[in-house]
Amino acid sequence: MSKQVRQDKRQVLPTNVRPTHYILTFTPDMVNFTFIGSEIVNININENTKSITLHVNEIEIKSAKLINLDLKTSQSFEATNIDYDTQKETATLTFPQEFSSGTTASLHIEYTGILNDKMVGFYRSSYEDKSGNTKYMVTTQFAATDARRAFPSWDEPAIKATFDITLIVPSDMTTLSNMNVVSETQLGDGKKEVKFNRTPLMSTYLVAFIVGDLGYIQAYTPGGRDDGEPISIRVYAPKGNEQYGEFALGVATQVLEYFIEVFGIPYPLPKCDMVAIPDFGFGAMENWGLITYRTAKILFDPKNSNITIKKIIAYTVSHELAHQWFGNLVTMEWWDHLWLNEGFATWVGNFAVDKFFPDWDIWSQFVTEEFQSALRLDSLSSSHPIEVPVNDSSEISQVFDDISYSKGASVIRMLSSFLGEKVFLSGVRRYLKIHAFGNASTDDLWQALATESGNDVAQFMTGWTRMVGYPVLTVKESTPETLVIRQCRFLSSGVINPDEDTTIWWVPLGVDLGPDTQCDIKSTVLTQKEITLKLPPRKSDFYQLNARETGVFRVNYTPERLYKLGQAVRLGLLDVNDRIGAIADAGALGTSGYGKTSDLLSFIKEFEEEDKYVVWREIASRLGNVLDVWFEQPTPIYQGLLAFNRGLTSRLVPKLGWEYSESDDYLTTSLRTLIINIAGRANDPDTVKEAYHRFNLFTKQNDESALHPNIRAVVFKIVLSHGGGDEEFEAILKVYRESKTADQKLDALYGLGFAQRDDLIHRALQFAISDEVKNQDMIHAFASLQSNPKSRRLLWNFVKDNWDLIHERYINFLSLFGNIIKQCINKFSSEDDIVDIEKFFSNRDCKGIERSLQQSVEKIRVNAVWLKRDSKDVEDWLKSNGFLQ
Known part of the structure; x- marks a missing residue:
């Protein structure tokens, strides 16, 4: 499909006018959760017109007038009609006089809006302070199409403008935006007016502002701006939690300076603020100069956080800082090219983490995480190309997935490896310099890389980005x-x-x-x-x-x-990444029928001496997939598979032990946690006994040393999976309620989902949708309830019974909504489940989650066929290898 055809189908605004500069003033009411907005927009008139159409969603325009700036005397014209189109999320302003092409004007709009609790637009977020009091902050999330909830706008990535932003807020509140503060004026009545410096030319989805009772920690880069001045970097959080931002601050200071060198372009803003937001739908958002994060993606408690949080924070910070150039400085011209933002930021985020944490073996983790996630999703007929035509705003959320992020990054990694890292980064620098402060497409990137490498990059890469699959x-x-x-x-x-x-x-x-x-x-x-x-x-x-x-x-x-190849594993001839790939391929081929599941099991037997965490991650993933699909098979078969898992880990559990030392490296620490988790799922009696022992010391004797933070979530899971009842459930619930940081809460929330009694499962389900669980965290509760074979069907029935509540809560955040649906259903393996699912959704509004449903149903169908084809094969293998009597 040609580029022109794609554009013709896009639901975009008329081209009769275009903004050049916004002057925005916001007055949020943090008691009644509304706001008053005022804007002046300088516009170019491109065609003779009496009307202006711009994006509006959940905003009520009180007045609108247009002033012709080309006349010597100001003459304003009030809008005679305001026509809303709620489906297209637009408002059309009609004026009594036609304005001539080639002139300029200023559009003045007064309006009101709501500070919603949906994690989109200009919204409110709540949290408890150190005294247990509920407090609120207001923040923004405009990507992909929600700037229109905060101000009438031309809310498309290619329609860039500059912004002057002012907020009128309570005097005791911290107020942030993309740029630095230029003035702060006390107004009386406990209010102040905060004005911010003018932004560079930028897209509306990157505008951001925050008001709250925040504390911060700060550091500076040695230089990095055009004028040689240092860049201020701050981590903000609700007061009392800012000290947990130390690790993220250290990473940001190093990575920002490194990217200035890698991209060959100074950071164009005077500061970079990073803010922990208690209610946040994405992992993070790259707003230019004001990056927002889920608290679990930026705050690290050295005493109580799991070590994996360090990797998550380091990667997330690096990913978002990469966007300051790749996405913010140079922006995709339309959402078809989302992967240019996300695929590259995923690749270069890992690139930076590898630079500063070489002992983490980050690229091997990439192979077993990002790369395999991409291949799993892209092996479905219902997948989509990396460059996917996007026509309507409801379609955009469906491409924020493993294709745009993980497959995009994997394709870039393949190309970088082929061209050579030095040549590849030279091409990236050329691309950024040519298109700075503008917009670009995939073809523009290929052209820059072709110039630097001498290869016709577009010729051999177009198939990878415009065609589905691999x-x-x-x-x-x-x-x-x-x-x-x-x-x-x-x-x-x-x-x-x-x-x-x-x-x-x-x-x-x-x-x-x-x-x-x-x-x-x-x-x-x-x-x-x-x-x-x-x-x-x-x-x-x-x-x-x-x-x-x-x-x-x-x-x-x-x-x-x-x-x-299995023999080569034993002889040590395969590199770590090669071992991961061989296991992954054997697993995927067994699922599809190219091979047999018994081939996978036999191949994994060759890894009895394996001691690398990243390889064990892939082993655990493939064996876990078999257990999930076989979860309703006859008990002897399922127990035979568990016995095979126990055999694989029997050597490593005692070797690794349960104690964590300050001297342990990241990979050893991660391996210990993973192996104990596998052994616990496999019903290893010694592992279950030790888990109970440590759990009781931790919960009954307040011995925090008995349960290191790295093992808490696993122990909670093991205890509830193996006989844990009311006492154990209440103890884990108490941990959730008393934990001070988000990652600790998530560990406990995840553990609650492994209850085995129906009444406790129902308690976990009700708790997941209660006010005690943040909206963005419900998916974590559902993930554990789906991973628990005992609760898998109860979860789906619960979702059906509570569909209206869930739909209302997440319909405005479609990417999160789609992932929640996947979490609830895609581990089933029966055609009957497909019939049930399709019947349930046949008369319900599925707009924006259609692709998630298609992919989930296809995954179930694949599971069903796989199980039917290989159930006898697996049974025979278990018998012949002594795991089934």
């Missing part, structure tokens, strides 16, 4: 030295219709023949449906494709070759 390479050995490699689209269903298999991808094969063989085929690229590849002479018959897992594809080896 290939599986089937490898046949016609002779020991001759490989026949054929590509076709990989679908987890294993069923490919001819019209779904028309793409021929550009695939860098990444052939590895082992450390002792020098060859010239490592850079071989597959550019056709099938090739014959001649291997050079070598000492052994070892080979593998997609070395280090930089290519976005799966490899389907013969069973004999997979067996040999």
Whole structure:
């Protein structure tokens, strides 16, 4: 589909006028949760017109007038009609006189709005202070299309303008916006007027302002601005919690300075504020100069936080700082190109974390997390291209997913590996400099990279961004030295219709023949449906494709070759990333029918001596997937799978122990937690006994040392999964209520979902939708209730019974709503479940979550077919390997 055709279908504003500058004044009422707004917008008249259409949502315009700025004497014209279109979220202002093309005017609007509790637009967020009192702050979330809830605007990313922002607020409140404060005037009656400096040219979705009782900590970069001045970096939080921002502040100071060097462009603002928001739908939002975060993504308590929070914070801060250039300085021209923002920020966020935390092995974690998440979603027929046509605002939320973020980042990683990191970053710098303060498309990035590399990047990358899916390479050995490699689209269903298999991808094969063989085929690229590849002479018959897992594809080896790769694992011939990739491919191929589930189980048996956290993450993921799909199979079968899991971890639990030391590195700490979690799920008696012992010391004797923060969530899960009753449930609930930071609360909330008694499951369900649980956190409660086989069906029935409440709560935050739906249903494995789900949604409003529903139903269908096909295969394997009597 051509670019022009896509634009013709977009629901965009008329081009008769365009804004150049906004002067905005807001007066929030933090008692009645309303606000008064006043704006003056300087506009260019591009066509003779009597009307102006702009975006408005849940705003009531009180008056509007237009002043012709080209006349010597000011003459204003009041709007004679204001026509709202709630479906398109617009208001059309009609004036008594036509304004001529080529002139300029100022549009003056007075209006009112609401400070909603939906986490969108200009909204309120509540929290408890140190004394237990409920307090409120007001904040903004405008991406993707919610600036229109705060001020009438041209709310499209390509319609950039500058902004002067003023807030009239209580005198004792901290007031923040994108730019620094230029004046603060006391008005009397406990109010003050705060004016901010003019912003650079920017999109409406990046405008931000916050009012609250906030404290902060501060640091400076040595330089980094055009004028050589240092950049102020602050972390804000509700007063009393700001000290937990120390880790994030340290990361931000280093990363901001590093990105100035990497991108070759000074940071264009005088400051960068980062704010912890108690109620926040996304993980974070890259508002220019005023980045907002969920509290769990920025605040770290050294005494009580899990070490994984450090990685989450370091990555999230790096991701959002990358956006200050890639997204804010240069913005996608339309939401079709969202991946330019999110895919690149995901890649470069990991790039920065690897720079400053090399011992975390971040790229291996990327392979088992981001990369595999992308391939799982993109193996569905209901997936979408990286560049996906977006026409209506309701469609935008559905592309904030693993395709735009994780597949986008994986494609960039593949391209960077092929071109070389130095050349790739040179192309990025060229792209940013050419399009600074403007908008760009994917083609613009390819052009910049082509200029720097000398390669026709668009020719071989367009298929990756504009076509859905990715290939599986089937490898046949016609002779020991001759490989026949054929590509076709990989679908987890294993069923490919001819019209779904028309793409021929550009695939860098990444052939590895082992450390002792020098060859010239490592850079071989597959550019056709099938090739014959001649291997050079070598000492052994070892080979593998997609070395280090930089290519976005799966490899389907013969069973004999997979067996040999298992032997290579034992001999230490496979790199960490290669081991992750081999396990992941075996799992995906078993699901789809290219291979068998028994092949996966046999292959994993070869990892009995494995001691790397990142490899165990993939093992846990694949075995967990089997357990989830087999959860309603006969008890002996399910118990046999648990026995296999126990056998794998029996050596490691006693070796790693339960004690955490200050000297433990990140990966050792993470491995210990993961292995105990696997062993606990597998009903390992010693693990369950130790978990109970430590839980009782922690809850009954207040011995905090008995349950290190790294293991608390796992122990809560084990205890409730293995006989925990009212006493244990109440103890975990008490931890939730008394925890001071968001990540500690989430650990307890997650644990509550593993209750086994129906009455306790219902308590956990009711608690999940209670006022005690933040709206953005309900998904965490539902995630554990779905992971718990005992509560999986009760959760879905609960959602059906409470649909109206859930729909009302999340209909304004569609990306979160869609993820909640997925969490509730996509682990089922029966055609009966599909019938039930489709019947339930047949007469309900599904606008904005259609793709999530399609993907969930397809996933269930894949599970059902997989289970039917391989249930006997798994039973036979368990018998032959001694796990089933």
